[in-house]
Amino acid sequence: QVQLVESGGGLVQPGGSLRLSCAASGFTLDGYAIGWFRQAPGKEREGVSCIRSTTSYADSVKGRFTISRDNAKNTVYLQMNGLKAQDTAVYYCAAARWLSCANARSLLPAMYTYWGQGTQVTVSS
Secondary structure (H helix, E strand, C coil): CCEEEEECCEEECCCCCEEEEEEEECCCHHHCEEEEEEECCCCCCEEEEEECCCEEECCCCCCCEEEEEEHHHCEEEEEECCCCHHHCEEEEEEEECCCCCCCCCCCCHHHCCEECCCEEEEECC
């Protein structure tokens, strides 16, 4: 059974950092593109970052967020630094079998098949 489980969310002050984890079971992460997405209240889900053989980032997080993967742990991470109030959202990870992160559509939610349940990130003083 394919499963993705996010963790690491929480409440952090502006300028702070969090590291999100996306642990996979039922399949091997390195055979998939893994994306991080977020959805704020009243807004559409948006792509944040993608990793496979390459990585990609939304303009809004470039230079602040870093995606990485530990194949031994079958886990993908999203290190988030310099957090801002507008980063507040539920963060999801997702997996796509036949997708390259070099593809211009790699940050579109519709390209992904498997989804986790999400973890809340709140940036507030």
